[in-house]
Amino acid sequence: MKVAxxxxxxxxxxxATAQELQKAGYTVYAAARRVRRMEGLAAKGVRVLEMDxxxxxxxxxxxxxxxxxTGRIDVLxxxxxxxxxxxxxDVPLDEARYQxxxxxxxxxxxxxxxxxxxxxxxxxxxxxxxxIGGRIYEPLGAWYHSTKFAVEGLSDSLRLELKPFGVDVVVxxxxxxxxxxxxxxxxxxxxxxxGGAYAEQVKQLAGFFSQMDRASEPKVIADxxxxxxxxxxxxxxxxxxxxxxPVLFARRVLSDRAFDALFLGAMRRFA
Numbered sequence: 001m002k003v004a005x006x007x008x009x010x011x012x013x014x015x016a017t018a019q020e021l022q023k024a025g026y027t028v029y030a031a032a033r034r035v036r037r038m039e040g041l042a043a044k045g046v047r048v049l050e051m052d053x054x055x056x057x058x059x060x061x062x063x064x065x066x067x068x069x070t071g072r073i074d075v076l077x078x079x080x081x082x083x084x085x086x087x088x089x090d091v092p093l094d095e096a097r098y099q100x101x102x103x104x105x106x107x108x109x110x111x112x113x114x115x116x117x118x119x120x121x122x123x124x125x126x127x128x129x130x131x132i133g134g135r136i137y138e139p140l141g142a143w144y145h146s147t148k149f150a151v152e153g154l155s156d157s158l159r160l161e162l163k164p165f166g167v168d169v170v171v172x173x174x175x176x177x178x179x180x181x182x183x184x185x186x187x188x189x190x191x192x193x194x195g196g197a198y199a200e201q202v203k204q205l206a207g208f209f210s211q212m213d214r215a216s217e218p219k220v221i222a223d224x225x226x227x228x229x230x231x232x233x234x235x236x237x238x239x240x241x242x243x244x245x246p247v248l249f250a251r252r253v254l255s256d257r258a259f260d261a262l263f264l265g266a267m268r269r270f271a
Contacts, residue, residue: 003027003070004229005063007053007110008080009046010037012179013129016222017077018046024226026075029066053080053106054098063113072121075229076114078107079129083144083185085205086192096143103147108154115162124167127228128155129221132173132244136251138263139201140189159236170228171237175244176215185209204267216241 004021008014009030018030018041030041031051038048051062066073081103084095111126118124133141134148152171159169186206194202224240239245251259 001025001027002074003029003066003072004075004077005029005031005066005073005110005114006077006079007031007051007106008129009041009048010034012181013174013177013218013221013225014077014079015041016218017079017225019044020219020222020226021075021077021229022046024230026229027070029062031062032080053110054101056109059106059109059113063110063117067117073114073117074121074123075125075127076110077127077129077225077229078110080106081129081147083133083141083181083188085140085144085185085189087140087196087198087201088142090193090196090198091143099143099147100150103144104150104154107151111158115167118167119162119165122166124162125170125229125234126158126162126167127170127172127225129172129174129225130155132175132239132247134171134173135248136259136263138205139267140193140198140205144185156236168234169236170234172221172225172228173237173239173244173248174221174241175239175247176211176242177218177221178215179218182209182215201267208267214242 004026006014006018006028009018010032018028022028029047029049030038031049032038033052035048035050042048049062052058084099107128128151130151131148133145134152137145155169155171162169186209189202189206220241224238228234228238239248250262
């Protein structure tokens with residue numbers, strides 16, 4: 001039976017992915033800081049791990065545990081991440097660094113820990129959950145988008161490095177998904193820049209985010225991740241969820257100025 005490790009599995013996309021991979025026949029290890037929130041997964045037979053992707057020791061011990069118990073890791077789903085918003089002028093650099101620790105360096109460290117086992121086996125799949133935010137941009141989201149642009153670039157180079165060893169690297173680009181992400185992003189946005197020079201942009205972007213009631217369920221992304229895990233020859237990128245494909249198409253065909261105007265116009269409608 002194949003073995004999968006899914007990070008950020010206490011809610012949203014990670015939780016749904018752990019469930020769907022188990023249904024597909026995998027032995028699934030669901031990892032997150034909040035173990036109590038994974039009791040539902042444990043009740044379904046998913047193996048839960050306490051893991052903090054900013055703590056090297058917890059990641060190292062988690063991977064050791066999986067190898068000791070199963071002897072293999074076939075699929076790594078790097079899903080842990082969060083969105084912290086605010087004007088570049090306002091966001092403390094400690095918060096910016098922490099967002100990189102969670103969204104980029106934690107992901108990279110797990111790749112370092114897991115890829116030797118995949119290389120030795122001559123097979124494996126690393127699935128990095130990025131975002132359409134790894135291809136587009138928006139005001140007040142510079143640090144979040146920087147992390148996702150970094151995930152995209154890291155994944156492309158990693159794909160070439162691991163290809164000779166039979167290990168595939170896949171990027172998932174979710175659009176609007178009904179998770180805790182939006183609420184956390186808006187909370188940080190308003191706390192950081194809601195009362196200063198950028199208050200009007202905060203109001204507009206918060207209104208824009210409020211349309212998440214039209215977003216897709218996390219299972220939409222979980223199903224795509226299972227597809228990427230199971231495909232004989234997976235695509236390098238999968239975009240899915242509310243608005244993902246049209247937004248990425250617009251970014252591809254429009255100039256920077258035209259995309260700026262499109263996005264700012266959309267924001268103003270929610271002022």
